Amino acid sequence: MRALIPRGLLGRALLIILVPLVAVQVVALFLFYGSHLDVISRRLAAAVAGDVAMVVELLARNPRAEDRGWIFREAAWRLDLSLALEHGAALGQAGNRPASLPLLPLEEDLDAALRERVGLPFDTDWQSDPRSVIIRVQLPDGVLHVEAARKRLFSGTLYLFVIWVVGSSLLLFGVAALFMKNQVRAIRRLAEAAEAFGRGRDPGPMKPEGAAEARQAAVAFNAMQGRIRRFVESRTEMLAGISHDLRTPLTRLRLGLAMLPAAARDDAAAMTQDVEEMDRLIAAYLAFARGEGIEQSAPADLAELVEEAAAKARRDGAKVELSLPEDGLVMPLRADALRRCLGNLLDNARKHARRIAIGLARVPRGDAGAWAVVTVDDDGPGIPEEQREEAFRPFASFSAGGTGLGLAIARDIARAHGGDIVLEESPLGGLRARVRLPV
Incomplete structure (x- = not known):
C-alpha cells in the first residue's frame, strides 16, 4: 500500500x-x-x-x-x-x-x-x-x-441523485484541490528558497502567503536569512581586521630579516621561509573561516573550471590526465570558490603523487535531477579507509604527510554548493577524491 x-x-x-x-x-x-x-x-x-x-x-x-x-x-x-x-x-x-x-x-x-x-x-x-x-x-x-x-x-429521481452525487463530489474535490494547491505552493516556495540559500544563492526575502503556519515559516525564514547575512558580514569584517593585524608584524619581520648582515644570510633565509609559511597559513585560515560566503552563484561551465585547474597543476609540474564531456556542463556555481576547491584537491594530490587523473561526468539522481561528479585520482600512498573522514579535519596528519586546510576548505566549498566530497580508493592505486555537486 x-x-x-x-x-x-x-x-x-x-x-x-x-x-x-x-x-x-x-x-x-x-x-x-x-x-x-x-x-x-x-x-x-x-x-x-x-x-x-x-x-x-x-x-x-x-x-x-x-x-x-x-x-x-x-x-x-x-x-x-x-x-x-x-x-x-x-x-x-x-x-x-x-x-x-x-x-x-x-x-x-x-x-x-x-x-x-x-x-x-x-x-x-x-x-x-x-x-x-x-x-x-x-x-x-x-x-x-x-x-x-x-x-x-x-x-426520474435516479438522474437527480446521480447528478448530485457526481456533481457534489467533483465540486468538493475541485475546491479542495485548488485550496490545497495554494497551501502547498507556499510550502514548496519555502523549500526552494531554503535550498537555494543553502547552495549560496540569494533568493531574497520571501513573501508570506498561504495558511498561518506557512506564513509563520516564511517570516522565520526571512529572519534567519537576515541573521546569517549579518553574521557573515560581521565575521568577514573581523577577519579582514585580523588579516591586517597579523600581516603587519610579519612584514616587519621580513624587512628585519632582509636587513641582516651577509654573515647571517643562511639563518635569515630559513627564517624567511618560516615567515612565508606563516603567511600562507594565515591566508588559508582566513579563506577557511570566511567560507567563500560573499560570492554569489552564477551560471558557469564546470568543464572549463576543471580544465583551468588541470592546466594550473601542469604548470606547477604535475602530470595530469583529463577526461571531460564534449558539450560541457553549465550550472549555477560560485566560480572562484570552486576554483579554490579544485586547486586544493590537485595541490594535495600533487604533493603525494606523480600521476593525477581528473574526470567529469553527469550522473542521474533519484529525484529526477542530476549530479555533476568530479573525480581526482592519484597514484600516491593514499589514506587508510578508517582515516579518510578524519582527513577533512584541519591540519590532520598521517604517515604520508599532513593535509593542512586544503581538504577542509574543499569540502566546505562543496557543501556550500549543496554537494559533498568523499575519499575513496583510486584505480591508480592511490587516493580518489569524488566531488559531487547538484546540477
Whole structure:
C-alpha cells in the first residue's frame, strides 16, 4: 500500500479528502440502491403488472370480439397501454436475454411482478423500442402484445441523485484541490528558497502567503536569512581586521630579516621561509573561516573550471590526465570558490603523487535531477579507509604527510554548493577524491 500513497503533500492531502468523500458517496449510493430505488422499482413494476393482469382477466371474462374492442380502447385511455392480439400465435423459447439496463433492477422487478399477478406464460422486450417495453402474454387463443411506456417503470429521481452525487463530489474535490494547491505552493516556495540559500544563492526575502503556519515559516525564514547575512558580514569584517593585524608584524619581520648582515644570510633565509609559511597559513585560515560566503552563484561551465585547474597543476609540474564531456556542463556555481576547491584537491594530490587523473561526468539522481561528479585520482600512498573522514579535519596528519586546510576548505566549498566530497580508493592505486555537486 505504501507504493500507492503519493509522496507529495498535495497528493496526500487530496487523498485524505478524497477517501472519506468517496466512502460517504458509496454509502449513500448503497442506501439509495438498497432501499429507495428498490422500493420504488417494485411498486412501479407492480402497478404495470397489475394493469396487465386486469386486462388479461377482462379478456378472459369477455371473449367476444366486440367486447375486446372496448377493452382495448379503455386500456389505452385509462391505463396508457397499447394492446394487440395475435390470433393463433405462440410464444417462442425465451432464452437468455441481455440486460438493457444492467445497473437498475427494473427488468427483474417487472418479471417478478408479472409472474405473481398474471400467472400465464409471458416474456418482455426492452430493446425493440427505446421509449417503451413490450410485454407478450400467452392467451388460449393467441398472444397478447402490451406496449407500456418506460416512464411508468422508471423514476426520474435516479438522474437527480446521480447528478448530485457526481456533481457534489467533483465540486468538493475541485475546491479542495485548488485550496490545497495554494497551501502547498507556499510550502514548496519555502523549500526552494531554503535550498537555494543553502547552495549560496540569494533568493531574497520571501513573501508570506498561504495558511498561518506557512506564513509563520516564511517570516522565520526571512529572519534567519537576515541573521546569517549579518553574521557573515560581521565575521568577514573581523577577519579582514585580523588579516591586517597579523600581516603587519610579519612584514616587519621580513624587512628585519632582509636587513641582516651577509654573515647571517643562511639563518635569515630559513627564517624567511618560516615567515612565508606563516603567511600562507594565515591566508588559508582566513579563506577557511570566511567560507567563500560573499560570492554569489552564477551560471558557469564546470568543464572549463576543471580544465583551468588541470592546466594550473601542469604548470606547477604535475602530470595530469583529463577526461571531460564534449558539450560541457553549465550550472549555477560560485566560480572562484570552486576554483579554490579544485586547486586544493590537485595541490594535495600533487604533493603525494606523480600521476593525477581528473574526470567529469553527469550522473542521474533519484529525484529526477542530476549530479555533476568530479573525480581526482592519484597514484600516491593514499589514506587508510578508517582515516579518510578524519582527513577533512584541519591540519590532520598521517604517515604520508599532513593535509593542512586544503581538504577542509574543499569540502566546505562543496557543501556550500549543496554537494559533498568523499575519499575513496583510486584505480591508480592511490587516493580518489569524488566531488559531487547538484546540477
